[in-house]
Amino acid sequence: MKTATGTTVIRNGQLILGTGAAAIPDGVVVVCDGRIDYAGPAQGAPAVAPERTIDARGGTVMPGLVEAHFHPTYFNVAALEDLDIKYPVEYVTLLAACNAKLALECGYTAARSGGSLFNIDVWLKKAIENDLAPGPRLAASGREICGVGGLMDWNPDFRKIGMEGLVLLVNGADEARAAVRRLVKDGVEWVKTYPTGDAAAPDTNDHHTLCMTFDEMHAVVATAHNHGLKVTGHCRATQGIKNALRAGYDCVEHGTFMDDEALDLLLRRDVPCVPALQFEWASVEYGPQFGMGQRVIDGHKETLEAGAESARRILRAGGRLGMGGDYGFAWTPHGTYAKELTFFVNSVGLSPLETIACATKTGAEIMGRGDEFGTLEPGKLADVLVVDGDVVKDIAVLEDRSRFLAVMQGGVVKAGRLAHQAG
Ligand SMILES: [Zn+2]
Numbered sequence: 001m002k003t004a005t006g007t008t009v010i011r012n013g014q015l016i017l018g019t020g021a022a023a024i025p026d027g028v029v030v031v032c033d034g035r036i037d038y039a040g041p042a043q044g045a046p047a048v049a050p051e052r053t054i055d056a057r058g059g060t061v062m063p064g065l066v067e068a069h070f071h072p073t074y075f076n077v078a079a080l081e082d083l084d085i086k087y088p089v090e091y092v093t094l095l096a097a098c099n100a101k102l103a104l105e106c107g108y109t110a111a112r113s114g115g116s117l118f119n120i121d122v123w124l125k126k127a128i129e130n131d132l133a134p135g136p137r138l139a140a141s142g143r144e145i146c147g148v149g150g151l152m153d154w155n156p157d158f159r160k161i162g163m164e165g166l167v168l169l170v171n172g173a174d175e176a177r178a179a180v181r182r183l184v185k186d187g188v189e190w191v192k193t194y195p196t197g198d199a200a201a202p203d204t205n206d207h208h209t210l211c212m213t214f215d216e217m218h219a220v221v222a223t224a225h226n227h228g229l230k231v232t233g234h235c236r237a238t239q240g241i242k243n244a245l246r247a248g249y250d251c252v253e254h255g256t257f258m259d260d261e262a263l264d265l266l267l268r269r270d271v272p273c274v275p276a277l278q279f280e281w282a283s284v285e286y287g288p289q290f291g292m293g294q295r296v297i298d299g300h301k302e303t304l305e306a307g308a309e310s311a312r313r314i315l316r317a318g319g320r321l322g323m324g325g326d327y328g329f330a331w332t333p334h335g336t337y338a339k340e341l342t343f344f345v346n347s348v349g350l351s352p353l354e355t356i357a358c359a360t361k362t363g364a365e366i367m368g369r370g371d372e373f374g375t376l377e378p379g380k381l382a383d384v385l386v387v388d389g390d391v392v393k394d395i396a397v398l399e400d401r402s403r404f405l406a407v408m409q410g411g412v413v414k415a416g417r418l419a420h421q422a423g
Helices: 089-105 120-129 172-186 214-226 238-247 260-268 278-290 294-316 339-348 352-366 395-399
Strands: 007-015 024-032 035-041 052-063 065-070 108-113 137-139 144-147 167-170 190-193 230-235 252-254 384-387 404-409 412-415
Touching (some): 052 352, 089 108, 089 120, 108 190, 120 137, 144 172, 167 172, 172 214, 190 214, 214 230, 214 238, 230 238, 238 260, 278 294, 278 339, 294 339, 339 352, 339 395
Parallel strands (some): 007 052, 108 137, 144 167, 144 190, 230 252
Antiparallel strands (some): 007 024, 024 035, 052 384, 384 404, 404 412
16 A cells, blocks of 8 residues: 655644543644654644645544454345345455445544455455555455354255355364365455354354354464464354463454453453444344344343443453444444444443544554554554544544544545545
8 A cells, every 4th residue: 555755744633642641632743754753742743844734623633443343245234144145246346345445434544354255355455455446454354264053154055055155164173274274375364263153143053152162263273373364253152252262362253251261361361352342232222123033132132231341341451452343234334333432432431542542553453563553653654534523522523424634544645525635
């Protein structure tokens, strides 16, 4: 991805560094050749002769957001079948490109895929890196791995539909190894697995069910780590979380039913967790109008309450949370990603600055790129948002993409009201 050339100064706004530190009331950011040279109080700013000045108009200047659980190929999903057989891969590829563009317009300058149909996110990432298509800097996951008969194996055999586009179904450690080896060839960075079920499948794979054995999970980790890939998994059931942490997972998605032992295992290796809670709230709230059964809704309610409690405990104990949320369902459409942040402030009890640090610094760390972006610090890529409004007072300002004056990647204004004048 190309970076800007020359010097840009952003002034006249409060500065949020993304480190969790208090906002700097009158801040200045100096960007030189796409990287941050200075980010701090206006009175300490170096004297430069910029090619370009951006007036934040008394709003907020902050790091670009990182969606830590992004499904670029999900689109208006209302039933499990919508995830695999609704559209042909050609159309889903185009939808994914649209979703990536939308995410960037919403202030998400980076995203980690939480799984994708076929290998679309791998190639989408290449297109974005080569400036062929706009979108967040991506970490790709490609197809997911799940045990046969588990959460992601929903098409009955009589339909004679394989699941090879969405998920690699495995029986035993050998097949788990073989699946990871296919993903290595595909070029993914993260291996996404399904250690547990979910409230969405109450009959055979509910949120207290295991969908992979420890042996399968351990084989996934050993093979992935050997090839330099990281491993994460959909972890709701307590035992599934523990299995993941003991098997050596690098991240835990959801981390819903976390007891003391699971929390201890998580903290000991400082493994980040991406709770994705707004989806649960929206499922409870809007489920009935999408024909969701009462058992499913009750399961989401239980998931929401336990998930919120686990998230609070993780952060209060010094652990790391990423902000991302499975957006792309009919009741959580693409473009509403920042509702996750509002939910964590209003309903989980995190402060706006804590939430923003999770959504920027921790997100970049989860992507393995914490030294490149995620905070406004000298030397980092200038992935910067200039927002019309005070996001500390009202985090929900970030939900409204018309409030972005500038969404910058590497110092280039890619979206926001100033994008047309950017040249
Ligand atoms: Zn997901």
